[in-house]
Amino acid sequence: MSKKISLADWQQQLTGATPESTNPANQAGLVYSTATGRIDASSPAVSAAEGFADGALRIRRETKGRGGKTVLTILGLTGSSSELSQLCTELKKKCACGGSVKDGIIEIQGDKRELVTTLLQQKGFKVKQAGG
Numbered sequence: 001m002s003k004k005i006s007l008a009d010w011q012q013q014l015t016g017a018t019p020e021s022t023n024p025a026n027q028a029g030l031v032y033s034t035a036t037g038r039i040d041a042s043s044p045a046v047s048a049a050e051g052f053a054d055g056a057l058r059i060r061r062e063t064k065g066r067g068g069k070t071v072l073t074i075l076g077l078t079g080s081s082s083e084l085s086q087l088c089t090e091l092k093k094k095c096a097c098g099g100s101v102k103d104g105i106i107e108i109q110g111d112k113r114e115l116v117t118t119l120l121q122q123k124g125f126k127v128k129q130a131g132g
Helices: 006-014 083-093 113-122
Strands: 057-062 072-076 099-102 105-109 127-130
Touching: 057 113, 072 113, 083 099, 083 105, 083 113, 113 127
Parallel strands: 057 127
Antiparallel strands: 057 072, 072 105, 099 105
16 A cells, blocks of 8 residues: 655645745745746846837726726836835826835826826926827
């Protein structure tokens, strides 16, 4: 008959790793993604923020997946996360609404496209309204 072994012992036999290194609590961040497979912890994180070829920002109004609430998303901004959060804070104060920065995209609550467009143009950005 075969000897019964624990899951940790079985993983150690397969990978040659110690039980401490296979514990998810000891590992930091994402280990596996269905889109890309195993994630290498030593590779640097890739920023989702990319500029468009024409250099313009896109302001898009979204309601899908947000419980019917309208949210403006500002795409195409490049820069550090602190610069984006500072710009987001300034836009929230001028628009008197909430918002956040997620994956290099600024989200502003409510439909204030005209106000956000003029504020960004005053800051020297080229702005285009995208979507509905």
